[in-house]
Amino acid sequence: MVGLIFVCSMATEATSQVRRVVIYDDAATELRTPSPFTHSKDLWVTLAELTRATGFVVKPQGVCRNELCFPLPKQRKADFLGQRGKVTWFNLSEFARLVKQPVAHEEKLATWCFGPRPERQNSYLATLEAPNFTLPDSGGKLHSLSNFRGKKVLLITWASW
């Protein structure tokens, strides 16, 4: 119990110092470990935070998620990885530059938004398959385009504005 209270108060202290938000694949994740790279404009995250926010894992062969792996340039490892005490940090901004991923940044609110890599956005052009999506109806029930396979679909967008 004592331990639990201790952990909670630590977390509160950390978030009051710096509360950073990463938006990746349209989902926002709050990071609680204050970055020691205070002079860098780049977003450095711990390896645990990297996985929590993006699903990517640093492996010997590169930065990987499922079957996808991006090798890090050997001579530039230090641009991507930094050791501070026992913690290994990862430069997510540098990784975005490597994979040509767009990043929008709100400095004052320490918020970063990572868009899709170009080849991901454009992947449907090879197959001409309609990009799949999953969205809620007004009752909150989720529907995927792929559920309509076998029928002709007229996909219409509209807006209240």
Add this chain to the structure above:
Amino acid sequence: MPGWQTFYRELKDKNFEIVSVAQDTGGAKDASPWIEKANPEYTVLIDEQHLITKLYSMVNVPTAVWISEQGKIVRPNEVAFVDDRFKSYTHMDSGPYLDGIRDWVAKGERSSFVLGEEELRKRLTPVSPDRLMADAEFSLAEYLYHAGHGSEAIPHFKQAQRLAPDNWNYKRQAWLLSDADRDYGTNFTKEVQKLHGKPYYPPRQMPEPANKPN
């Protein structure tokens, strides 16, 4: 929306579905009144993050994509009105478009409205780095808006609009979320006037139906 409901009734027993997606940062709060009023039988979804705008490179509403039984795009997005309420503004008849859909539903890939691969590849092109950055800026702005930082969102909405100048969805949505004249120095009416008679909607490139489907 009531117009689409009538149209859906006509075709729903022919292996045809309408999936209608609201591009609204305000989500169900903004979109629901419209849905409740029309009470459609087809699927209506809420897209708070403008995911469909991004995925399908849409620039205005109402816009529609035709998708085959195999999940392939057979006509990429183009303006899709179900009636002529806005004809003075669009200079387009809805009738030929709806007849085109009827033709497709009746004939499938033999329909002259279904585009061949070569034509599809001409119309569907890779997005530019600027467009991708515009999407990221817009997503950031929406997040900030929802997190209660409306004024911090504005520079990012503006950046998205600057990087994707043809995207009316990015303009109109952002303007709606604040006082457009005060925060953006413009509004929808003023921007439409700036077109000087150029069409707001890109004209559709559709063949005339050779013979009406029965």
